[in-house]
Amino acid sequence: MxxxxxxxxxxxxxxxxxxxxxxxxxxxxxxxxxxxxxxxxxxxxxxxxxxxxxxxxxxxxxxxxxxxxxxxxxxxxxxxxxxxxxxxxxxxxxxxxxxxxxxxxxxTPTGRAFIGILAVVFEMEAELTRERTLAGLAAARRAGRVGGRKPSLTPRQKKQALSLYEQAGERPIDIADTLGVSERTVWRAIRDARATRAKVHGKEAMPV
CATH class of the missing domain: 3.40.50.1390 (Resolvase, N-terminal catalytic domain)
Known part of the structure; x- marks a missing residue:
């Protein structure tokens, strides 16, 4: 059908x-x-x-x-x-x-190959997103800006949370562990980051 x-x-x-x-x-x-x-x-x-x-x-x-x-x-x-x-x-x-x-x-063989390429490109982007986020968090810790669980996130961290969720496909609970906050805080950060993006671009950009 x-x-x-x-x-x-x-x-x-x-x-x-x-x-x-x-x-x-x-x-x-x-x-x-x-x-x-x-x-x-x-x-x-x-x-x-x-x-x-x-x-x-x-x-x-x-x-x-x-x-x-x-x-x-x-x-x-x-x-x-x-x-x-x-x-x-x-x-x-x-x-x-x-x-x-x-x-x-x-x-078709071409179509199946295209799907395979999409998956590979996504995995590369996801890994790069994880590496950049972890490197940024490590630098913040070395500078003494991270200590214990925080009730809120900075605008940069909210953007990182959104990238991990949308681009890297990370679960909010795992993002919360990475950022040292609660899962509820991560969901709030994702919502805030999307709102900020919508104000800048006029609308939310659709994923490829």
Whole structure:
């Protein structure tokens, strides 16, 4: 079965352009369509995506306008892509994934290679993010700026927490351990860092 998933982040956007691009690439309308309208990729619960993932069966094809429609962060997108496209005998779901923007078709050798490259690049970026963060924390300790658990984080540390969460795919509880604060403080730091980013850029940038 050919299934499409569409998502727009704000109420004043429409799904028409995504739908048209998918139908043009497919040559016809998909057999089923799931949507999340006016729902940010950062929202934890997305009913359309959840229903879409539940409907998919082995050998079905999932069509999206962009891979960024599938997750809240690069880490989540890559994990979901790998889970969907990995063969069932290897613990995956055996789904064919096609994305218009990235010209991705996971049923082809080129498409599978592209997914592998994405995973490798993400792992490199995640490791670099961890190294930079740990190096910064170590320098702060040497300078005597870190001692015991703190009730709050500096703007720089909040940005580090957001990078570890979105880019490195770290769990908030692990970030809390790294930064020497509570998990609740980490969630607050992520929220504050996103708010600051939204003010600077006018909107939250979508992950690749």
């Amino acid at each position: 050919r299934i499409s998933y569409l998502r727009v982040s704000t109420a004043d956007q429409t799904l028409a352009s995504q739908r048209l691009a998918i139908e043009k690439a497919l040559g016809e309308a998909p057999e089923r369509e799931f949507v999340d309208e006016g729902v940010s990729g950062r929202v934890m619960q997305r009913e359309g995506l959840d229903a879409c993932l539940n409907a998919l069966r082995e050998h079905d094809s999932l069509h999206v306008y962009s891979l960024s429609r599938l997750g809240r962060s690069s880490a989540e997108v890559i994990r979901l892509v790998q889970e969907l496209t990995r063969p069932v005998e290897q613990g995956g779901r055996g789904i064919i994934l096609r994305s218009v923007t990235e010209a991705l078709d996971s049923s």
